[in-house]
Amino acid sequence: MTGGGRAAVAGLGLAAATLAACPRERPGWAERPFEAEVVLADGTVLELPTLEAGRRSYLRHCYGCHGLDGDGQGPVAAGLRPPPRDLRRAVFKFGGVTRQALLTDDDLARIVRDGLAGTAMLGRDLPDAEVGALVAFVKTFPAPPCDRARRGAGTCRAEAEAHPEGAPNRWRARREEGSLSGQARFPVGEPIAAPEDPWRGREGDARERGKLLYHARAGCDACHPAYVTRAEYAALSIQSEGAPKSSYRDDMYRPAVRPAADNEFGVDVAPPDFTRDRLRSVRDDRELDDLYVRIAAGVGGGLMPSWLESAELAVRPGETPSELIYALAHYVSSLCELRGTEGADALWRDLAAQP
Ligand code: HEC
Ligand code: HEC
Structure with missing residues (x-):
């Protein structure tokens, strides 16, 4: 009797430890099939089959580092330097655009194909359609929960009610906020093309x-x-x-x-x-x-x-x-x-x- 009790307590301890290590009560963003198309701030429509293809590809190639929720905390992310990007925030280093605005789809596709030398992220030789689907899916990650300290409890409560998944991210801002402000704040930048090298021969x-x-x-x-x-x-x-x-x-x-x-x-x-x-x-x-x-x-x-x-x-x-x-x-x-x-x-x- 006593022995059984101890075993039960030990079992409970293990369950609690597992739960603490993995407090997942809901499936991650990348685990949930899309039920409808997604409309971005600039009016672009991401079609259901594309999103689903991107989601499946992400589960194969990306989630290990970037996580099921895109938060950069996948199962192999611990200790990586630099750490994998938190894709929910839509803040990037290596866009090729003016004014350090939101990067373009071509930038994202280049980053996926080439990887980032000197980091854990290797390039991937994937078909164009799959890269395009990945780019579409990456743009759907919700932003992190509202920052109460910066934005005030009232704003956060209103956002939480409007967006149970978290606040909209920079791509999805406008349509979801029901105004033009999102796009005005986060425009996609103009691509910078390298001109002819004026020093050729010198x-x-x-x-x-x-x-x-x-x-x-x-x-x-x-x-x-x-x-x-x-x-x-x-x-x-x-x-x-x-x-x-x-x-x-x-x-x-x-x-x-x-x-x-x-x-x-x-x-x-x-x-x-x-x-x-x-x-x-x-x-x-x-x-x-x-x-x-x-x-x-x-x-x-x-x-x-x-x-x-x-x-x-x-x-x-x-x-x-x-x-x-x-x-x-x-x-x-x-x-x-x-x-x-x-x-x-x-x-x-x-x-x-x-x-
Ligand atoms: C082995 C880990 C790993 C895998 C797998 C991985 N990444 Fe990354 N990723 C990283 C790291 C680390 C960085 C941050 C590099 C830095 O800050 O210089 C990063 C950065 C990024 C960025 C941001 C680039 C920028 O300019 O800021 C994007 C976008 C991205 N990854 C998308 C993806 C996609 C899509 C996949 C799947 C095809 C993927 N990653 C797979 C580790 C990984
Ligand atoms: C305010 C600080 C700062 C100044 C000034 C600065 N850089 Fe940088 N630069 C950085 C940082 C930080 C990185 C590294 C980003 C990373 O890898 O995460 C970087 C990265 C780079 C890279 C590598 C990008 C890559 O793909 O890895 C080049 C090239 C570069 N800088 C060139 C220059 C040149 C040329 C100048 C002067 C015209 C300059 N930088 C001035 C901070 C600066």
Whole structure:
């Protein structure tokens, strides 16, 4: 009798532990078949068969990391750095659009196909129709529950009643709020296409110009490392601005981490050191074009400004934006070329040995 009681208690403990580890009372978003089409803020209709195909593909290829609810907490997500994206929030890093607005379907398709180099997310060679269906499905994830601290209990209660699944996400905002405001707040950006490279045949000049912009006018080294000696650094700023920079970062040869509190991903993010780190959104077979788009578009979620629209890089008489951005792209590419070579070791040895 007593023994049976203990076993029952032990059993209860196990049940409680299982429940605590897995407090799922309802099926996840990706487990529930769609019953109707979904209409997005811009009026796009996502058809039922497409959504269902996307949902099934997501369960095969994505949920392990991004989770059944798209919250980035799938069964294999624990400990991944960077962590998988919380897809409910519709905040992205590697869109190729102006003003860091919501990214396009083509951006999402590119990310699914190519993956993100240097992260857990590998590229996938899937048929076009399946990629399109995945993109459609990804856009249906509900946003996280209302933030009471920021928006007030009243707003949250009203939202919860209107949307039992959670507040609408950035794609679905307008239609579900019954007004135009959602789309006005979260427009899909204009795609940035890489123009013709104006430096073709003059790559050496482009690199020199890029080096100057990088360390002086554009100030890329506010976040990424500097790659020149302090003497050369002063010379570059005199050449660019007519005076040496009055202050450098103490740790100018290391990336300056963008702290969790200052970005939208809730984790510290280190900008890459181009001589060491793989770039996420830049493919070797179209490196310069990809670098152009990345530098022009920036990195979303508060990580890196768009240089197409920055005040620092505002064109001066006789310059064009593509000339400036391609010069930076050529310079960054020359740093990436050093990765894994004796050249990188030599560069860092020289910088460490300077007075
Ligand atoms: C092995 C884990 C893993 C799998 C599987 C995976 N992802 Fe990811 N995904 C990640 C990680 C990690 C990131 C964040 C990378 C970063 O922040 O640099 C990410 C980021 C993303 C992003 C955001 C990109 C941006 O620009 O911000 C999208 C969209 C995405 N994944 C979609 C998908 C889809 C769709 C699938 C299935 C085809 C998938 N992922 C499968 C790990 C994974
Ligand atoms: C305010 C800080 C900041 C400044 C200034 C900045 N960056 Fe970045 N940059 C970042 C961060 C953070 C990332 C990393 C994003 C990630 O991987 O999560 C990044 C990533 C990159 C990438 C790699 C993108 C990829 O696909 O992995 C390139 C290329 C880049 N920056 C170029 C530049 C250039 C060129 C400049 C100057 C014109 C510049 N950055 C200025 C913060 C900055």
